[in-house]
Amino acid sequence: MSVQEPETAAVAEAGGPISDVRASLWRDAWYELRRRRLFWVCVAELALVGLMAAVPRLFTGRAVNTDCDPNQAKAGPSGAHWFGTDTAGCDYYAHVVHGARPTLLIGIAVTLFALVIAVVLGSLAGYYGGLLDAVIARITDVFFGLPFVLGATVILVAFPGHGVGAMTLVLVLLGWTTMVRIMRGQVIAVRDADYVQAARLLGASDPRIMRRHVLPNAIAPVLVVATLNVGNVIAGEATLDFLGVGLQYPQVSWGLQLNQAQSYVLDHPHLLLFPAVFLTATVLALLLLGDAARDALDPKLR
Amino acid sequence: MWRYALRRLLQAVPVFLGTTLLIYLMVFTLPGDPITALAGDKPIPASVAHALRERYNLNDPLLVQYAKYMWGLLHGDLGENYDGQRVADMLTGRWGVTARLAVTAWLFELAVGVALGVWAGLRRGRLADTLVLGGTTLIIAVPVFVLGYSAQLLFGVKWPILPSAGTDDGWPVSYLLPGIVLGSLGLSYVARLTRTSLAENLRADYVRTARAKGLPWRRVVVRHALRNSLIPVVTYLGIDFGSLMGGAIVTEGIFNLPGVGQQVFQSIQLKEGPVVVGAVTLLVLVFIVVNLLVDLLYGLLDPRIRYQ
Amino acid sequence: MDDKEKTPRDAPLLEVSDLRVEFTVRGRTFRAVDGLSYTLAEGETLAVLGESGSGKSVAAQAVMGILDSPPARITGGSVRLRGEELLGMPERRRRAYRGDRISMIFQDALTALNPVLTVGDQITEMLRVHRGLKRAAAREAAVELMERVRIPSARGRLADHPHQFSGGMRQRVMIAMALALEPDVLIADEPTTALDVTVQAQIMRLLAGMRDELRMGMVLITHDLGVVAGVADRIVVMYAGAVAEQAPARALYARPAHPYTAGLLASVPRLDRPRGALTPITGAPPDPAALPSGCPFRPRCPRAEAVCAAERPPLVTVAPGHAAACHFAEEVHGAR
Numbered sequence: 001m002s003v004q005e006p007e008t009a010a011v012a013e014a015g016g017p018i019s020d021v022r023a024s025l026w027r028d029a030w031y032e033l034r035r036r037r038l039f040w041v042c043v044a045e046l047a048l049v050g051l052m053a054a055v056p057r058l059f060t061g062r063a064v065n066t067d068c069d070p071n072q073a074k075a076g077p078s079g080a081h082w083f084g085t086d087t088a089g090c091d092y093y094a095h096v097v098h099g100a101r102p103t104l105l106i107g108i109a110v111t112l113f114a115l116v117i118a119v120v121l122g123s124l125a126g127y128y129g130g131l132l133d134a135v136i137a138r139i140t141d142v143f144f145g146l147p148f149v150l151g152a153t154v155i156l157v158a159f160p161g162h163g164v165g166a167m168t169l170v171l172v173l174l175g176w177t178t179m180v181r182i183m184r185g186q187v188i189a190v191r192d193a194d195y196v197q198a199a200r201l202l203g204a205s206d207p208r209i210m211r212r213h214v215l216p217n218a219i220a221p222v223l224v225v226a227t228l229n230v231g232n233v234i235a236g237e238a239t240l241d242f243l244g245v246g247l248q249y250p251q252v253s254w255g256l257q258l259n260q261a262q263s264y265v266l267d268h269p270h271l272l273l274f275p276a277v278f279l280t281a282t283v284l285a286l287l288l289l290g291d292a293a294r295d296a297l298d299p300k301l302r
Numbered sequence: 303m304w305r306y307a308l309r310r311l312l313q314a315v316p317v318f319l320g321t322t323l324l325i326y327l328m329v330f331t332l333p334g335d336p337i338t339a340l341a342g343d344k345p346i347p348a349s350v351a352h353a354l355r356e357r358y359n360l361n362d363p364l365l366v367q368y369a370k371y372m373w374g375l376l377h378g379d380l381g382e383n384y385d386g387q388r389v390a391d392m393l394t395g396r397w398g399v400t401a402r403l404a405v406t407a408w409l410f411e412l413a414v415g416v417a418l419g420v421w422a423g424l425r426r427g428r429l430a431d432t433l434v435l436g437g438t439t440l441i442i443a444v445p446v447f448v449l450g451y452s453a454q455l456l457f458g459v460k461w462p463i464l465p466s467a468g469t470d471d472g473w474p475v476s477y478l479l480p481g482i483v484l485g486s487l488g489l490s491y492v493a494r495l496t497r498t499s500l501a502e503n504l505r506a507d508y509v510r511t512a513r514a515k516g517l518p519w520r521r522v523v524v525r526h527a528l529r530n531s532l533i534p535v536v537t538y539l540g541i542d543f544g545s546l547m548g549g550a551i552v553t554e555g556i557f558n559l560p561g562v563g564q565q566v567f568q569s570i571q572l573k574e575g576p577v578v579v580g581a582v583t584l585l586v587l588v589f590i591v592v593n594l595l596v597d598l599l600y601g602l603l604d605p606r607i608r609y610q
Numbered sequence: 611m612d613d614k615e616k617t618p619r620d621a622p623l624l625e626v627s628d629l630r631v632e633f634t635v636r637g638r639t640f641r642a643v644d645g646l647s648y649t650l651a652e653g654e655t656l657a658v659l660g661e662s663g664s665g666k667s668v669a670a671q672a673v674m675g676i677l678d679s680p681p682a683r684i685t686g687g688s689v690r691l692r693g694e695e696l697l698g699m700p701e702r703r704r705r706a707y708r709g710d711r712i713s714m715i716f717q718d719a720l721t722a723l724n725p726v727l728t729v730g731d732q733i734t735e736m737l738r739v740h741r742g743l744k745r746a747a748a749r750e751a752a753v754e755l756m757e758r759v760r761i762p763s764a765r766g767r768l769a770d771h772p773h774q775f776s777g778g779m780r781q782r783v784m785i786a787m788a789l790a791l792e793p794d795v796l797i798a799d800e801p802t803t804a805l806d807v808t809v810q811a812q813i814m815r816l817l818a819g820m821r822d823e824l825r826m827g828m829v830l831i832t833h834d835l836g837v838v839a840g841v842a843d844r845i846v847v848m849y850a851g852a853v854a855e856q857a858p859a860r861a862l863y864a865r866p867a868h869p870y871t872a873g874l875l876a877s878v879p880r881l882d883r884p885r886g887a888l889t890p891i892t893g894a895p896p897d898p899a900a901l902p903s904g905c906p907f908r909p910r911c912p913r914a915e916a917v918c919a920a921e922r923p924p925l926v927t928v929a930p931g932h933a934a935a936c937h938f939a940e941e942v943h944g945a946r
Binding site: 138139141142143145146147148149150151153154155157158159231235238239242243255258262265266269272276279280281283284287288291 | 313316317318320321324325328329332435439440442443444445446447448451455459544545547548549551552555563566567570571578582585586589590
Binding site for chain 3: 505506507508510511512513514515516517518519521525526529530533603604605606
């Protein structure tokens with residue numbers, strides 16, 4: 001693939017055995033990804049954090065907020081407390097390990113919901129166009145115009161004592177728009193392709209065309225953005241926690257730890273450092289993974 | 303071009319109404335009674351509460367409240383807070399702080415972001431490219447408050463190069479450090495967008511034509527490739543100016559800047575609905591106006607849009 | 611214009627010999643052009659005919675000096691313009707030649723013209739950069755050029771953008787731009803492929819007319835035998851990056867000496883032959899990364915024998931000016 005001249009490339013995109021082309025797109029992408037060391041580093045990081053979220057017992061015998069010693073508060077890292085202790089003298093390592101679950105859960109749940117919304121609204125708007133498209137576009141604009149932090153704060157303050165579920169809802173409400181726009185653009189690009197026209201001429205129904213032809217060919221860039229989105233949601237959730245309007249004590253999350261750390265940053269930097277490193281590493285792994293997938297799926301930039 | 307401009311303008315109106323209505327609904331229908339919140343622990347007499355409700359139109363149906371509010375806004379009236387202060391007065395000084403911060407951050411994004419993006423885009427796959435990509439990805443991954451505290455710690459406290467809190471030194475000095483922190487995220491996106499867009503356009507057929515015309519490389523890059531590459535960057539920069547204004551809360555907090563974000567954040571906690579609605583409405587207005595300007599600029603930059 | 615006089619009079623206008631271009635993609639290297647040679651005289655049209663992937667466009671871009679490297683690399687051969695070697699010439703000088711002495715037009719004018727600049731800008735740019743013309747003078751020259759390629763109401767269209775033109779008019783803009791400096795050589799890479807059949811003929815007529823008017827040599831790159839027929843004086847057939855056959859146009863049509871050329875001719879409907887079933891060439895164009903041993907056409911060749919797998923056939927001259935890279939060139943040539 002490469003010295004191929006434009007006309008053959010165009011033929012491959014427009015007609016021919018589409019399922020083969022699609023399969024080879026994913027196969028090529030996988031071949032590309034597999035050979036990259038950075039890809040595996042990201043996968044390893046995410047596997048580690050995923051394991052922490054799923055089975056924290058593997059990493060620490062301590063439960064959260066147990067065996068705390070107020071006399072030992074804010075101590076730096078030591079043999080007994082690898083990451084030091086927090087403001088109440090509890091083991092900070094245990095805290096960080098247990099903080100993985102809500103963080104990851106919210107990131108993934110929000111993205112999945114947003115993805116479903118994006119696929120449904122984006123496909124409808126892109127495929128049918130016209131009035132439906134205009135209405136969906138304006139609604140998207142309306143939500144897109146809301147300032148994220150302020151909007152989330154308004155809702156969250158109205159419901160004190162909210163948990164992971166409410167956080168997920170709020171983050172979906174304020175974050176679904178980007179993927180809808182991308183999905184719509186993709187569907188429009190695929191909608192007019194020859195093989196879709198052909199399927200239409202052969203009498204396939206709209207739902208069938210969308211399911212069999214449009215969706216599989218339009219989804220790849222949206223999935224890439226979804227991967228990136230998990231990272232963004234995690235960062236956004238942490239920001240709300242940090243501001244004190246997200247998850248509340250005694251819940252545990254990296255953002256909440258950073259919130260408690262903010263008053264002591266100058267004297268006890270470890271309180272900021274450890275959750276920040278985990279948070280950053282996880283978001284970074286997701287972003288790099290998304291980038292790598294995008295490069296691998298986009299033959300143009302090879 | 304005029305038809306295009308008019309259409310964008312007409313599209314902006316329902317978006318403005320929709321977004322402000324949404325904010326209005328969020329602020330005034332969600333649980334929590336402002337009058338009770340105002341009174342605090344001390345119960346207030348029913349007659350006083352009733353008078354207050356009457357005064358702030360709280361007894362009207364919500365849509366009527368909204369309509370009255372919009373009517374006021376049309377006459378430049380942002381209403382008054384429950385404690386009798388004019389919302390416009392409460393925001394005046396703060397508005398300037400946030401605007402200065404946002405402009406500083408935005409200029410930083412524009413200048414440094416585009417420069418880095420061009421540098422990397424022209425050297426795709428080489429060291430410069432890897433550095434820019436790696437660096438910007440890292441910046442995107444670090445939460446802004448971690449970045450803020452780190453910058454404050456390093457350049458404000460440890461090596462005091464720049465003022466790290468407050469606005470005593472005025473613009474631009476006081477705003478440099480917070481501006482860089484606030485703009486770092488956008489800078490990363492601008493750099494990456496410019497880089498990818500330029501790298502892609504350098505492979506475009508018309509750039510090959512420009513080379514076949516025997517133009518100097520600089521002219522090929524600047525006049526042909528870059529001009530086209532900046533179209534999406536301009537769009538992003540426009541959208542981002544709105545987010546900078548509305549998303550400055552964290553930065554304002556860390557660097558102790560008395561801006562709109564801080565005010566709104568406090569008002570949300572205190573259930574001061576009129577202040578929240580007023581400030582956020584203005585933010586949305588800025589967002590929509592800037593987007594409109596960007597759309598028009600887009601029409602100038604890309605003639606294909608104009609004739610649609 | 612003066613420096614043209616310094617070069618030897620007897621040297622051919624354009625002489626490409628043993629040109630080799632390699633591509634390196636994902637660590638694998640393969641030859642896109644593998645020893646291409648041809649010469650071009652003033653006022654002559656040479657058609658380079660080949661399937662996609664045959665290396666014809668890559669070779670043209672190598673001659674122009676606009677190959678992307680990496681991934682492409684010119685590994686050998688020479689390109690001489692009136693005897694002056696272009697390969698290895700300092701880029702500054704080479705650039706001054708591009709567009710001025712050798713010009714190129716591309717397949718799809720919609721993507722080959724800059725979408726955000728007016729056609730006036732794009733044509734005057736040539737005159738202003740190479741000749742230092744002032745804005746007003748350049749505009750006048752551009753109008754004249756556009757009229758010359760028969761774009762109606764040319765002056766009024768200077769400020770239009772490429773997407774406002776029809777396909778044929780766009781290609782005319784492209785031609786006006788390429789001919790702005792009256793080049794010695796014009797390379798036309800599939801100039802009509804993106805156009806309707808009726809427009810194709812108009813554009814080919816325009817190109818032929820301009821060639822005669824400016825006494826240019828023209829290299830016409832195409833995959834379409836029909837396009838070649840009326841205009842070409844000589845034809846080079848490329849296969850897998852190398853010359854399969856070269857001959858005067860008439861000779862090639864009448865008596866091909868390479869089974870590939872014969873196959874190409876048999877797969878096109880012709881008025882001068884009895885109607886019958888067309889015979890397509892079986893198989894697919896070769897993967898340049900995995901060429902077969904010996905003759906690259908062997909897997910698709912109806913006449914392949916053991917020797918074809920063992921040895922790569924050299925160019926065999928079968929008649930004056932007519933050569934083919936086939937072990938059985940004489941037989942194929944004599945078959946009719």
